[in-house]
Amino acid sequence: MKQVTYVVKDELGLHARPAGLLVKVTGGFKSDIRLSANGKEADGKRILGIMSLGVKKGDKVTFACKGVDEERAAVQIESFLNDNL
Incomplete structure (x- = not known):
């Protein structure tokens, strides 16, 4: 399993377009x-899940790929x- 962790910098967070x-x-x-x-x-x-x-901006997100x-x-x-x- 590989993981990617990122702190969101976009002012609008992870909204519909991204x-x-x-x-x-x-x-x-x-x-x-995941x-x-x-x-x-x-x-x-899945966009609805995301x-x-x-x-929001400043939140830490982690992607787990398996x-x-x-x-x-x-x-x-x-x-x-x-x-x-």
């Missing part, structure tokens, strides 16, 4: 991708977070 873009990234992998923040966990491939976490392409998934997720949040 959540939708994130799902496009995570949906391309076979690995199971997102946790604020003591809650969600499927990292939005339900209510991630599966055949977990390494590549973690790298792509980290790149996305650095570029978009």
Whole structure:
């Protein structure tokens, strides 16, 4: 299992636009991708799950990738977070 932890810098947090873009990234992998923040966990491939976490600026989010392409998934997720949040 590979994990990526990130502190959200975007003023609006993880709102609809970046959540939708994130799902496009995570949906391309076979690995199971879980997102946790604020003591809650969600499927990292489903926009409603991501939005339900209510991630705001300054919140720490952790992605856990487990599966055949977990390494590549973690790298792509980290790149996305650095570029978009």
